[in-house]
Amino acid sequence: METININGLSIIGSSDAIHKGESVKAIDPSTTHEIDPSFFSASSEEVGQAATLASQAFLIYSKKSSKERAAFLNEIATQIEALGDTLTERAMQETGLPEGRIKGETGRTTGQLRLFATLIEDGSWSQPRIDTANPDRAPLPKPDIRSIQRPLGPVVVFAASNFPLAFSTAGGDTASALAAGCPVIVKAHSSHPGTAELVARAIQKAAQITDMPEGVFSLLFGGGRTVGSALVTHPAVKAVGFTGSTSGGTSLMKLASVRPEPIPVYAEMGSVNPVVLLPESLSANSEKIAAGLHISATMGVGQFCTNPGVVLVKKDESGDAFVESFVQKMKDTAAQVMLNPTIQRAYCDGVSQLKNNDKVRTLVANAAAADATDCLGATAVFEADATAFLEDESLSDEIFGPGTTLVRWESKADLLQLLENFEGQLTGTLHATDTDLENYSEALPILERKVGRIVYNAFPTGVEVCHSMVHGGPYPATSDGRSTSVGTHAISRFTRLIAYQDSPQTLLPDELKDGNPLGIVRLEDGQYVGAS
Numbered sequence: 001m002e003t004i005n006i007n008g009l010s011i012i013g014s015s016d017a018i019h020k021g022e023s024v025k026a027i028d029p030s031t032t033h034e035i036d037p038s039f040f041s042a043s044s045e046e047v048g049q050a051a052t053l054a055s056q057a058f059l060i061y062s063k064k065s066s067k068e069r070a071a072f073l074n075e076i077a078t079q080i081e082a083l084g085d086t087l088t089e090r091a092m093q094e095t096g097l098p099e100g101r102i103k104g105e106t107g108r109t110t111g112q113l114r115l116f117a118t119l120i121e122d123g124s125w126s127q128p129r130i131d132t133a134n135p136d137r138a139p140l141p142k143p144d145i146r147s148i149q150r151p152l153g154p155v156v157v158f159a160a161s162n163f164p165l166a167f168s169t170a171g172g173d174t175a176s177a178l179a180a181g182c183p184v185i186v187k188a189h190s191s192h193p194g195t196a197e198l199v200a201r202a203i204q205k206a207a208q209i210t211d212m213p214e215g216v217f218s219l220l221f222g223g224g225r226t227v228g229s230a231l232v233t234h235p236a237v238k239a240v241g242f243t244g245s246t247s248g249g250t251s252l253m254k255l256a257s258v259r260p261e262p263i264p265v266y267a268e269m270g271s272v273n274p275v276v277l278l279p280e281s282l283s284a285n286s287e288k289i290a291a292g293l294h295i296s297a298t299m300g301v302g303q304f305c306t307n308p309g310v311v312l313v314k315k316d317e318s319g320d321a322f323v324e325s326f327v328q329k330m331k332d333t334a335a336q337v338m339l340n341p342t343i344q345r346a347y348c349d350g351v352s353q354l355k356n357n358d359k360v361r362t363l364v365a366n367a368a369a370a371d372a373t374d375c376l377g378a379t380a381v382f383e384a385d386a387t388a389f390l391e392d393e394s395l396s397d398e399i400f401g402p403g404t405t406l407v408r409w410e411s412k413a414d415l416l417q418l419l420e421n422f423e424g425q426l427t428g429t430l431h432a433t434d435t436d437l438e439n440y441s442e443a444l445p446i447l448e449r450k451v452g453r454i455v456y457n458a459f460p461t462g463v464e465v466c467h468s469m470v471h472g473g474p475y476p477a478t479s480d481g482r483s484t485s486v487g488t489h490a491i492s493r494f495t496r497l498i499a500y501q502d503s504p505q506t507l508l509p510d511e512l513k514d515g516n517p518l519g520i521v522r523l524e525d526g527q528y529v530g531a532s
Contacts, residue, residue: 004083004086007197008037008221009221010221011200012215012218013214013216014208017043017046017220019043020040021040021043024038024041024190025038025039026039028096029337030375032374035094039197041223041226047227047234048230050185051231051234051236053183053215054184054185054215054236055154055215055236056215057154058151061216062151062182064181066121066125066126068210069117069120070120070179072207072210073116073117073178077110077113077114079203079205079206080109080110080113080170083198087102088102088103088106090198091192095164095191101300105163105164112171112175115467115488119179119488120179122531125149126148126149127147127148128146128511128512129147130145130146131525132144132525133502144502145499145500145501146508147498147500148512149495151180151495152495153237153238154184154236155173155237156228156231156239157171157185157187157240158228160243161244161339162304163243164192164195165199167485168195169195169200170202172465172485172486176490176493176494177494178217179491183217184216184218186200186218187222187224188200188221193221196219197219200217224248229255232256232263238263239265239266240266242265242267246398250269250479252265253479264480265479266483268305270397272310272422273310273425274311274422274425275310275429276415276429276431276432277289278314278436279318280433280435281432282314282319282322282431283318286318286321286322290322290329291329292458292459293404293459294326298330301337301377301401302400302401302402303377303401306462307402307461308459308460308461311407312415313406313408313409323363327364331379333379337375337377338376338401343400347400347403351399351403354403357392357395359388359391360384360395360405362382363382363406366378377401381403382405383406384405385408385409386407386410386418389418389421396422415440416443416446419446422450423474424473424475424477424481426453426460426472426473426478428447429454429460430443430455430456432456432457449474451474452472453473468489469484470484470487471484472484519531
């Protein structure tokens with residue numbers, strides 16, 4: 001295990017920034033005390049320097065072979081693991097998260113880096129397609145057309161507050177952008193800057209070991225309204241990855257859209273992840289479902305983007321028994337440390353608004369939830385009928401923390417209307433038997449239009465990192481429901497298609513050359529050929 005000193009300076013390519021203007025310190029949420037050292041905001045000149053270096057690096061890095069980029073990703077994973085307890089202890093201190101969670105998230109971070117390395121190693125990921133020429137076609141000859149996915153250019157990644165590793169400095173956005181061939185500039189999150197610097201040092205070292213160009217990666221400290229805005233509007237930047245609030249994501253979308261050259265912003269934002277409990281399943285499994293929902297709703301103090309915030313429960317005896325069991329479990333759950341004071345205060349405000357809403361019944365609101373002098377987040381459960389939920393849009397707002405709203409419906413028409421009323425969500429969950437699915441068959445097509453992932457007889461927390469995962473959804477869950485921020489589909493966010501018509505063989509990428517020199521899967525004249 002290597003000891004690395006944290007100095008609080010932005011990292012620009014292979015060098016540390018020198019600007020020491022405005023600064024902040026991380027806060028230990030378990031004590032609300034500041035943690036040394038100070039972290040200094042990057043100056044406007046340093047933002048420009050990082051963007052320019054990334055632009056220059058792109059000319060070299062985008063031409064690196066898939067195997068070379070895979071080696072870089074694998075080395076990043078190795079260097080993160082080499083940080084060992086130094087990383088674990090700093091992340092725990094800055095977030096209040098337990099050791100097991102941090103170590104698990106470290107494994108997820110290195111695992112997804114290696115997953116992308118495996119994906120890109122042979123080049124098939126770039127979707128090479130070839131339509132060969134037919135000079136004898138009448139009335140016009142057919143040209144030779146070949147297409148492939150190519151990297152967009154420098155990408156800015158905004159680190160997330162709730163995942164100091166897996167959605168931050170070397171998280172999924174960074175891994176997928178680097179895999180695609182795009183240099184990355186990370187805007188560190190103020191909640192865990194020391195963790196960010198440690199991981200950035202690991203990436204910096206990996207770049208040196210694998211001979212990557214200067215500027216392939218940089219880390220900048222500073223506020224979103226200053227450093228973040230400057231990065232998004234810099235002409236060298238070609239795409240943005242963001243995980244955070246709806247207000248933050250939409251602000252970045254607006255900034256990116258009014259640039260002289262608009263660029264894509266892939267923002268993962270708010271979601272209440274509706275859970276539908278259908279009657280026969282609830283009647284047979286009421287206690288099991290209540291126990292599972294309790295675990296899911298309180299996991300990580302409710303600070304997951306897939307937290308089940310709204311649960312649709314039929315108004316009958318089985319529904320009443322479920323509510324009684326779930327409420328008791330939530331009452332018996334002690335308040336836990338939340339990630340930072342800002343998140344805790346926002347959660348308390350959301351709980352307070354629901355408590356003061358005369359259309360809502362408060363079933364659980366532990367006293368600690370009203371105490372904004374520390375970072376504790378206590379459980380809260382509210383109940384509303386279907387009519388109230390449909391009439392009051394605020395009841396479907398995300399409350400980021402261990403709070404759940406139970407919506408009681410009486411008829412199938414009620415349920416379908418509730419589902420139609422939801423905006424775009426990351427997930428939708430159905431607890432159902434085969435009979436339920438037959439009796440409520442209209443529910444599935446609605447969910448398919450509303451969410452990015454449908455979960456059956458389980459709970460939405462826990463997002464598997466794999467090739468087929470979709471962690472996205474229609475707006476406002478994400479800025480672009482055609483994409484995902486988890487799983488290897490994520491690489492396509494940072495690429496664009498380019499076609500070569502009647503190109504000389506010497507000018508083609510190896511993935512498109514005659515004879516398939518890389519031995520990869522390609523679509524040739526409408527038929528997939530290559531590795532089996």
